[in-house]
Amino acid sequence: MGKKIHVSTTINGEAVEFLCEARQSLLEIIRDTLTLTGAKEGCNNGNCGACTVLMNGVPVDSCLVLAVEAEGAELETVESIANEEHLHPLQECFLEGAALQCGICTPGFLVSAKALLDGHPEPTEEEIRFELSGNLCRCTGYDKIVRAVQAASERMKEVK
C-alpha cells in the first residue's frame, strides 16, 4: 500500500490539500475525504456518469480518475453550480420541468449539461442527447431532462 501521497488541488474555487493512497479514485476522495457527496457512485467503472465532475473545465467520470491525478487541477462539482443565493438556470429548469424523479443521476447530468452549455450555449436536441449520452437515467426516459437543458439554454440567453 505504501505511504499516502500529498495532493494539492482546487475544488470549487478553493485551494484544497489531501492525502490519498495511490489506488484511491478521485470520486472516493471527493466523497469520503472532502465530504462533497453530491457526486454519486453508480457503477465505479465509467459507464453511468453519476460521478461526473469538471476537471480543468472538461467533464470526467471521477471514478475513473485517480486522486493523485488531481494534483494542480481545477475541479468543479455539482456543489459549485448554484451561487450563494440563487440556483443556476439549469437547476431551476430541472426543478420546474420535473427533470428528475429519484434524483441520483441528477448531479452528473447537471455537471455534464453545464459543461455543454458553457461551451455551446445553443445546442440542438441531437447535440444535447449526444453530449448527455454518457449519463444514464433510469427514471425519466430523458424527455424532461433534454427539455430542461433546452429551457435553460433559452433562459441563459435571456439573462445575457
Add this chain to the structure above:
Amino acid sequence: MSENFNHAQIIKDPDDNYKILGTRPVRHDGVDKVTGRAIYGNDVQLQGLVEGAILRSPEAHARILSIDTSEAEAHPGVLAVTTSADFPDLGDKIANLGEGPVNLAHLAANCLAKDKVLYKGHAVAAVAAQNAHIAREALDLIKVEYEPLPIVTDVLEAMKDGAPLLHEGLLTNLVPGGEKAEAPSNISDHHHFKRGDTEAAFEAAHIVVEREFTTQTVHQGYIEPHVATAHWNQDGQLTVWASTQGSFSAREQTSEVLQIPISKVKVIPCEIGGGFGGKIPIYLEPVAAVLSRKCGRPVKIQMTRDGVFEGTGPTPASFMRIKLGVDEAGKMTAGEAWLAYDTGAFPGGVIGPGVMCVFSCYDIEHAHIDGYDVCVNKPWTKAYRAPGSTHVAYAVESVVDELAEKLEMDPIDLRLLNAAREGTKRVDGPVYPRIGLIETLEAAKNHDHYKSPLEGPNRGRGVAAGFWFNIGLKSAATAHVNADGTVTLLEGSTDIGGTRTSISMQLAETLGIAAEDINPKVADTDSVGYTDITGGSRVTFATGLAAVEVGKDIISQMKERAAKLWECEAADVEFSDGIFSQGDNSISFKELCAKLSRTGGLITARASVDPQGFTNGFGVHICDLEVDVETGKVQILRYTALQDAGKAIHPSYVEGQLQGGSVQGIGWALNEEYLFDEKGHMLNPTMLDYRMPTALDVPMIDTVIIEVPNPSHPFGVRGVGETPIVPPPGAIANAVKSATGIRMTELPMSPPRVHSAITEDGNGAS
C-alpha cells in the same frame, strides 16, 4: 414557465374544478436534489463508520463444503468477518411480511448462502474493515471449498424430469396454500384458471392464432447500487440506514432474519436512487447488522455494480404460449395461455400477477390459463415495475395484432370491440369497477400520431395496450399545524419520484392552502405509523388518502377552535375553500392557525388507512420505428404513451412516469437481457454491456393523460407508475412486423436477432 417544458395533453373529467390538484409546483425536496445536498444511502456519515464487502460465489450451483475465514480475520485493518453461521437457524418458517408469505429460510439464505450456492454471485461471506479496499482484499483470503453440481438455467429445461434439482425437497404447490405434488421438482407453483369451454369455443371460432414467445432475464437498472448501514448498539438496539422502497418492510425482514424483536430495529429511510421493485427485498441489512454486532462499529456496505446485476433480483425470463380465437366480427371468444416464468434460485417469483394480467385488457368468455413458477440457477427474481405483466402483454398484444391483420381490421378497433370495461369479469375472478381502457383506446385512435401518415422504407407503426392492478394497502400520516399557517406532514412512503409533493398537494387541496405551505418529511419507523412499501403504484393513491384523512381531522379540530372564538357550536361552523365561517363570522385557515395557541394549543392530526382492492390502470402506446435491414438495429422514430391516471395530481410527475416506464420498456424490447455462458455465469454484468437506453437512443416521449376518476378515491386517483412499462415490447414488436413483415417472437429484438430474422427468417416467423 418556459414554453420548452411542453406539457402533455390532459383529457379531463368535466366535473374537475380543483385548485391545487393538476398544478405543477416545484417538488419540496427539489433544491436538495439539484445541489447535491440530499442524503442517499451511501452519503451517510457516522462516527466510527467502517465499510464492508460481500464475497460472492464463483459457481452457479454447488454445495459449500467448508469456509475458512481465519486468514481474512487476521488481515490488517479487518474488523469482522461473517458467514451464514452467524444467522439464527430459521427452519422453514413462513412469515407474512405485508407483501404476502415469505419463507424466511430462503430470505436469509439469499443474504448469505447456507449449505448450497444456487447462482453465480450468491453471497457467501462478508467482511468489515477500515475501508472498502481492505475489505475487498480480505475477501480474497477467505477459502471456500465448493462441490460443483450440475446446473440448469433455462425455464423449460428446468421443468423436465431429470433436471438438476435446486431444492431437493421442493414440492409444487398445486393450489395456493393447499395441495402439493408428490414428487420433488423445480416447479414451485402451478396457477390455474379456467372458465367456460375453450375447446368448443376454439372449434367454433372464425380465426384462431396461436404463437409461442420467449423473453430473457432483465434488471430494473436503478442507478444507485444497493447500500445499507447498520449500527448494533451495546443496548441491543439496531439502527439501519437504508435505501429501500419500504422502511417498515425492511424492518420486518431484518428483524425476522436476525430473530430479534421488531421494536429493537429502527430503519431510517435515506433518499433512494431508484428501485422499480428491486429495492423491496433486503440483501445487505442483516449482514451489515451482524458485522456491526461483531466489531462494535457502524458498518456500511455498498454493492458493486456487478454485485447488483449478479446478486440482486432481476425479473424473470419466460416461455409463453398464447392462443386466441375470434368470430367473424372480431369478437374474442376463446383464449388460452400457458406460461412458465423462471423464479431464479428460490421459489416465489412473479408468475402470480402474470396469470392474472394475461387477458386483463379483454373480455373473453371462454378462457384457460396455466402458469408455472420454476427454479433455475440464476439470481432470485423479484418485482420489476408491473411484475409479470409486461411479459404477457408482449405475447398477447402480438397475437391480437396478428388477429387484426387476418381480420383486416384496424388494430385499435379490434381492441375497442373487445376491451374490458366496467362490469367485465377478469378470468381470475374480479369484476372491474369503472375503468378507462375504452377512453384510452379512443384517445389513441384520435391522436395526431395515429392519424399521421408514416412513409419510407422499413418503417412501421405498432400499438399495444397494457394493464396493472395498482394496489392500496396500509399508509399512515401525521400532521402538525404550525402557528404561521403551514403544516408539517410526516409520512412513511420513501419518495422515489416526487411523492412528497403529490401527497402534500392532496392535503393542501383538502385544507384550501398552497402546496408550498405543506412541509412533508419522510419519517423513520419510530416516528410515523406503519406504512407499506413504495410499490404497486400505491403511494399517491393510498398515502395520499391518508393525507386527505389527516386534512379532514385538522378541519374538524379547527372548527372546534373557531366555535370557541365565536361562542357557537362546532357543528355550525362551515369550511370551504380554506375559509371557516358561521353566520357573519369568517376566518381563513392561516388566520385561525395564528389563534390556535390561545384556543387550546397547536393541533396534531393523524390517520391510518388500508384501502382494499385495485384501482386498475390501463395504458395504450403507439410506436413508429425504422429497421436498419443491414444491421438489424431498430430506431424509434416517434412514441406516444396514453394512460388513464384517474386524476393526475401533479401532471409533470405523471408524464414522467409514462415517459420513464416507456423507455424502460423500450430497453427491454430492444436490447436488455442477461447473457449467460454454459456455466451459468453472466457475461454482461456492467452497465456498458447490459446496455440500457441512453438519451441518444430514444426520441421525446409524447404523453396523453386521460382522467376517468377512480370511484374509490376522493380525488379519483388511480396510481400510474407501473402500467407504462407494460405496452412497449408489444407495440414495438407490432411495429417491427409492420416495417419488415416479420413477427419477432423473442425478446429482446436486438440487432443480432432482428438481423438473423431478416436474413434467414430463422427467429421470427412471418
